[in-house]
Amino acid sequence: MSKLNQQKGFTIIEVVLVLAIAGLIFLIVFLALPDLERARRNTQRKSDLGHIVSALQSYASNNAGAFPTAANFQAFLNQYEPNMADPSTNVQYVYTAATVAQLGNPAKFAHGDVDYFPGDVCTAGSPAGGDATQVAVVMALEPDGTFVCQSNQ
Secondary structure, eight states: OOGGGOOOSOOHHHHHHHHHHHHHHHHHHHHHHHHHHHHHHHHHHHHHHHHHHHHHHHHHHHTTTOOOOSTTHHHHHHHHOOOOBOTTTOOBOEEEEOOHHHHOOGGGSOTTEEEEEETEEEETTEEEEOOTTOEEEEEEETTTTEEEEEEOO
């Protein structure tokens, strides 16, 4: 066989195989992207929660160790609340201050809600009874029904 009869290039099977592999890679990335975005937003929420607890500790250090009560929580927000918004909606967080008995299970709240529990502490991931030197702050995460609880201790 002479060199003139040999053609250079890819066969149709090689081209289809490369396109199939590229399609699988794009499919995997496309399917993983929403989970990565959700994880990024939840990481931002957890960071925001840390900033809120830090602001509460600043308030307590400026007020003889006393944390804001449910009654004066709005005054705390007016003075200390950092300008933060929920990463999925870009709307400012909605703050609620009450006791666990008043609010019930924090898992029912949607993301974008921040629930403040004066006199409670995070136990097994949920707010529970504590004392006046403790506070628990709960923020709902994605997917709905999950939440994170952080306390000052």
